[in-house]
Amino acid sequence: MSEPTFSIPRGMKDIEPVEMERRIWVQDRILDVLRRYGFKIVEPTPIENLETLEAKCGPDIRSEIYWFKDKAGRNLGLRFDLTVGMTRMVANRFDLPEPIKICAVAGMWRYDEPQFARYRFFHQWDAEIYGSAEPEADADAICVGMDVLENVGLREYEVRINNRKLVEGFLRRIGITQLDQVESVIRVVDKLRKIPRSAFLGELRKTGLEGSTLQRVLDFVEVSGEPDEVLSRLKEFLGGDEDQAMRGYDELVRLFDVLEGFGRVRRCILDMSTVRGIGYYDGIVFEAFDKGSEDIGAVFGGGRYDKLSQIYGKRDIPATGVAGGIERLMISLERSSAMPGLPSVPRVFVAAVNETSRRKVWDIVQRLRDKGYSVDFDLRKRSLRGQMEYADSVKIPFVVIVGPKEIARGVVKVRDTARRSEVEVEVERINEAVSASS
């Protein structure tokens, strides 16, 4: 018989205990922030009808996701984000008071080429606000993103903010009026900080830009800096007569007023090259970067997408939201040494000196577990020496040694593994002995 190997599929991975405890910790800290902001937690179905997924991004999405036919011949797909499902969930609900603030922290699948720190199954947190067209809602989305970073301990970040209305209005004003060209220019602008300068210029030329128009686009997208100062400089780019651009400008003025009220402006940069590549954004957009890990991309991003809900429902619902990758955030935290040490082994091992001590071992194990300690004991009928070697090999901080002579006197020995020291304590006081920092 041939030896089966049972590898796992390309781009997939098993999560090992250290990573899992970190993910749980990060997710708990994120949920804590989302609740403080009044977001209700939901989880859209992981399997959607393929047409639901295609409705957001078009049939090209098929090449980037997992999709298949079920046994009844229906086309299904694994969710590739949480925004689609959440928008579908609210788009036909007329019974909910607005704004509807919902969020999700869950896994999703993309059939990408696997690359560094990028698997085909990964997790995101996603907070969406439906039913407000006001910049207050965009500010709430930006603030919740910032507090997510603060609450996991990431302090060196900046949020780059812009407004698609402003960018699109500017492009129209300088004569780029074809929708196709506007979209392709925006897709290239999104790459300003991600590809070399020469490649960027090449791609921009490929969209049909040349001469003074190309130069004006270059001058515009390089405008970036402290919000008040950029808002002044922008005036030279805007005629004041272009409705869309001025509406975008006014929304930014109001946004920064709210962000100022929340004490957040010092983290913000108003940046004309921040446009988010995806087609459905149509207002304020933003991306946050960890200054120590810009290479891994945005730690959160989002923006306004007032027209998406039309696709899924029977009416307009203005919407804005923010999302971030959990695994990416974990890499940032590890690099900046902000990830806390999380226990990965039991705190206590209760060892039996001989067979007759085992019943007392079980009793002590139960008592300590009832008090909330992580406790293990011998499951393999090992000698005392074997038990001690096991506890040592997995680096369990405390070993409680239960022997017949000690038990007769109502005491046990408690060994501090790191210090290689032993003390005798009464059975009732074991929890105090194992609570001391080792």
Place this chain on the structure above:
Amino acid sequence: MSEPTFSIPRGMKDIEPVEMERRIWVQDRILDVLRRYGFKIVEPTPIENLETLEAKCGPDIRSEIYWFKDKAGRNLGLRFDLTVGMTRMVANRFDLPEPIKICAVAGMWRYDEPQFARYRFFHQWDAEIYGSAEPEADADAICVGMDVLENVGLREYEVRINNRKLVEGFLRRIGITQLDQVESVIRVVDKLRKIPRSAFLGELRKTGLEGSTLQRVLDFVEVSGEPDEVLSRLKEFLGGDEDQAMRGYDELVRLFDVLEGFGRVRRCILDMSTVRGIGYYDGIVFEAFDKGSEDIGAVFGGGRYDKLSQIYGKRDIPATGVAGGIERLMISLERSSAMPGLPSVPRVFVAAVNETSRRKVWDIVQRLRDKGYSVDFDLRKRSLRGQMEYADSVKIPFVVIVGPKEIARGVVKVRDTARRSEVEVEVERINEAVSASS
């Protein structure tokens, strides 16, 4: 253009906020218990190679799971349990000290016919112990299951315990020696409590049993009760000369000795009809039932499966484990009113009396969120009345009303929505006012 409906696939569902908070609460309580027992948390990949899934249960599994070809033509499948993945994870690891205690709390997919409280995507907790052939390990699995129930507040349950070695040995002893027949008898015995008596007898006859052999099987599987008493009664069914049955008997004696040491025997029933239908169990098996909700099936179940790791790895690793459905547990908790009330709306809404008060609103919102309160404010430029109506409609317990006259005096009004009462408090003391139970 036809109106798209964007339904979700049959057997799938979106999780709404109330259910989601309950699931998070239940999962947290379960993880707390699993950690106390020293289980390390992992998560096997959600997508496996189809051959990995088939290796456990045979190619028939294809009809019960989601499987498909990926773009490279490889057969993949969505995980249908957590045991397969965890066993694959440890089967080729020779570097880990044993026993290896790992657990997972995660979602999985089955292509079942949807039925009451049973969707095609659901969640389980699963704790497995690899590397111990001793009944201590089976006892640890049973105890962790019991503590899971206790820790979520389910107190009216019983655990039915048996040993497949004992059952199979007994069947051999009375002349049922063909492996096929042994397996089909066991599959029917599993149904004793699940189908009507006449159907049960019919199915048992179909396995080829008749006359006194049928009667002996019936007498045997009806043996059930308090462990000590059943252990005595079982002696009349066992000759003492049948190795396998006696080994199973001795394992049970040792198991109940450990469970006694952990103070757990009063919840346990030794029950010869508890056999678990699935083929790969080969030792101690058990199932727990909530006495108020036996109709929804076992709230946890498990047992020993010493031969499964051979399939996935290059050596034998004895193994035992326990798993339970999260959604099923939630139904039990709701029926027995053991599910706690969990907050589903923000605790505080901060309302602005007029435009000039808004900046102070933002400041107060931020301060309260920083203190950990769940706080919302107006995102829609509503009048004060509109804001109050909104807070009322979503039943937010406290409304902080920020007006220019009060702010000038350093105070705000705090309205208790349920009591319809208002008090004036200093801005610095808002958190005290909204901490009072409403």
